[in-house]
Amino acid sequence: MDERRKDDADAERAAWMAAAQRGDAEAYASLLKSLLPVLRAFVRRRGVDASAVEDVVQEVLLLIHRARHSWRADRPFDPWFWAIARNATTDALRRQLRERARRERAYDQAAAEPPLARNDPEAQLAARELAPGLRDALAKLPAAQRQAVELLYVEQVSVAEAAARAGVSPTALKVRAHRGSRALRAALGKGERS
Amino acid sequence: MSDERSTERLVGRLAGDLAPVRPIAPLHRQALAVFAAWAATTLGATLLFGPAHPLDVIARGAVSASFVGLLGLLAPASLALGLASRIPGRERVGWLAAAVGAAALLGLGCVALALGDAAFATPFAQCERCALRSVVLAVPAGLVAGLFARRGAPWRPGLAGAAVALGAAAAGGFLVHLGCPRTDASHWLVGHALAPLAAAVVLGLTVGAIARWRTP
Numbered sequence: 001m002d003e004r005r006k007d008d009a010d011a012e013r014a015a016w017m018a019a020a021q022r023g024d025a026e027a028y029a030s031l032l033k034s035l036l037p038v039l040r041a042f043v044r045r046r047g048v049d050a051s052a053v054e055d056v057v058q059e060v061l062l063l064i065h066r067a068r069h070s071w072r073a074d075r076p077f078d079p080w081f082w083a084i085a086r087n088a089t090t091d092a093l094r095r096q097l098r099e100r101a102r103r104e105r106a107y108d109q110a111a112a113e114p115p116l117a118r119n120d121p122e123a124q125l126a127a128r129e130l131a132p133g134l135r136d137a138l139a140k141l142p143a144a145q146r147q148a149v150e151l152l153y154v155e156q157v158s159v160a161e162a163a164a165r166a167g168v169s170p171t172a173l174k175v176r177a178h179r180g181s182r183a184l185r186a187a188l189g190k191g192e193r194s
Numbered sequence: 195m196s197d198e199r200s201t202e203r204l205v206g207r208l209a210g211d212l213a214p215v216r217p218i219a220p221l222h223r224q225a226l227a228v229f230a231a232w233a234a235t236t237l238g239a240t241l242l243f244g245p246a247h248p249l250d251v252i253a254r255g256a257v258s259a260s261f262v263g264l265l266g267l268l269a270p271a272s273l274a275l276g277l278a279s280r281i282p283g284r285e286r287v288g289w290l291a292a293a294v295g296a297a298a299l300l301g302l303g304c305v306a307l308a309l310g311d312a313a314f315a316t317p318f319a320q321c322e323r324c325a326l327r328s329v330v331l332a333v334p335a336g337l338v339a340g341l342f343a344r345r346g347a348p349w350r351p352g353l354a355g356a357a358v359a360l361g362a363a364a365a366g367g368f369l370v371h372l373g374c375p376r377t378d379a380s381h382w383l384v385g386h387a388l389a390p391l392a393a394a395v396v397l398g399l400t401v402g403a404i405a406r407w408r409t410p
Contacts, residue, residue, distance in 0.1 A: 023214035032205045054197055058204050065208045067347035069215040070281055083282035087349060 006078075009034075014077040021068060032061060039085060046089045049096060056092040060085050106135075137187035145180030152177045221284060224277050224342045225270075231338040232269075232365050235331050239369050246372035257305060257379045258371075261386060264301045265368040271295035272361030273339050276354045280346025295357075298364075302387055309379055316378050321385030324374055328366040328390035336362030336394075340401070352402035359398025363390040 013034065019027035036057065043056045063084050071080045138146055144166075151162035152173075162177075163170040219227070240246065252259045271294035278288035306313045336359060343354045367386040374386065 020212060021215050021217060023212060025209040025212045028212050029205055029209035032208065036201065036205070054201050058201055061201070061204055061208060063347075063349070065211075067282060067349075069345070070218050070347040071283075072217050072220055074220070075283065079283035081282075083285060084347070087282070 010076055010078045013081070014073065017068070017071055017077055018073045021071075021073075032064070035061075035064075035081065042082075042085055043089055043092075046093065048089060048092055052092065052096065056089055059092065060088045063088055133188060134184070137184050140187065141180050141183055145176050145183065148173050148176035149180040149184065153181070218281070218345050219342065221274075221277060221281060221287065224339075225274060227342070228273055228277075228335050228339045229270075232335040235334045235366075236369055239331055239373065243373050246369070248372050251372050254377065257309070258382065260301065260305055261371050261382050262368070264298045264305070265364045265371060265387065268295055268298035268302070269361050269365035269368055271298060272357050272364060273335070274361075276339060276343055276357030276359075276361060277346070279350050279354045279357065280343045282347050295360075302383075305379075306383055306388075309383065313380055313383055316380040316384060318384060318389070321381050321389060324370050324376075324381070324385030325389035325393070328363060328370045328386060329393055330366070331369050332359075332362035332366030332390065332394060335365050344405070351405035352399055355398035355400075355402030355405065356395050357398070359394035359401070360391055363394030366390060 013031055016027040016031035016034075020031060039057050039060055040053060043053050043060075044050070048056050064081070067084060071077065138149065141149065147166055148162065151157050151165060152159065157165070159170045159174060163173040166173055166176075168176075218224075248262070252262055271291045274291035275288055275295055278284040278291060339358045339362060340355075343358055346354070364387075367390050371382060371386040374382070376382070
């Protein structure tokens with residue numbers, strides 16, 4: 001019974017795909033929508049990070065779009081589709097592993113660097129937990145802004161103490177920290193988009 | 195990071211961008227076209243260099259016969275791998291072709307090992323002409339297979355390029371071997387197999403890398 005249902009589903013998708021190859025946008029949309037649930041389940045099952053599942057699903061959809069001429073109406077649809085899904089998911093998993101290894105290396109490197117406040121365990125912990133991207137963006141800030149951000153947001157000292165340590169008025173310190181955090185947000189936002 | 199709503203939007207955009215496409219030729223028809231190109235090359239080579247004598251070449255001994263067999267096996271297997279690797283869902287054909295091609299390459303390696311010190315006794319200058327001929331005779335079949343591979347799915351360009359080039363060079367080397375009057379095995383190994391195959395793989399990988407670089 002299950003086999004028959006599978007065959008029926010395959011035949012329906014094949015009919016949609018054949019129509020899509022002739023330029024039928026409605027059939028194409030139906031086909032892609034019918035693939036989404038099984039595709040999401042497949043990508044999750046393969047071990048892709050939950051946060052990256054939709055990215056991989058979209059990658060598969062784009063591949064289907066670009067490779068749609070490579071399916072022939074005299075062949076079943078499902079093996080063609082699953083080959084594309086498997087291929088894209090494997091690539092994504094490889095990227096995921098590379099990214100994880102890169103992060104671990106960056107973390108080890110960051111942990112080996114001298115902490116921002118040597119005698120403060122909390123500050124050391126906070127410094128270790130800084131994401132590598134944030135650490136890079138922080139390093140690019142002007143010295144005064146970086147110091148203000150580190151004191152207020154990394155070491156989390158009070159404004160008065162931070163101002164005293166920086167040798168400026170509390171207002172000036174807050175302005176520097178505000179400008180620094182705005183620059184950080186901009187830099188990190190750009191990094192995420194690229 | 196994307197969410198489900200952006201995926202739904204993507205579906206809408208892809209459907210909106212849809213244009214009719216012509217499906218690629220089936221694998222067996224692609225293989226037939228490549229074979230026709232190779233047959234035409236054989237005809238051209240016969241007209242240019244005189245008729246080949248396959249039976250004489252086989253009668254030259256086990257080494258010569260094994261070159262006929264191994265190059266004759268490597269060529270179709272490698273070309274089939276290159277073509278199948280660009281068609282989603284034809285993995286079984288690809289794996290089978292890869293296994294046959296790997297066995298043929300292994301066989302060539304065994305022949306080289308069996309020749310021992312004599313494997314590279316002939317200076318390369320004396321093999322240059324045959325190597326060049328092999329590459330030239332590989333062009334028509336390689337070009338036809340390359341055009342089919344180019345129209346396939348947009349992935350694995352390096353594998354497809356290398357496999358197509360390797361297969362075409364093996365087909366070229368096969369033709370040269372059938373027509374070559376020389377009797378030294380090291381010449382066959384270098385001039386008809388190693389040099390053209392290595393050159394073809396480098397060329398195929400380069401073409402594949404360029405294709406990957408140009409893919410948006």
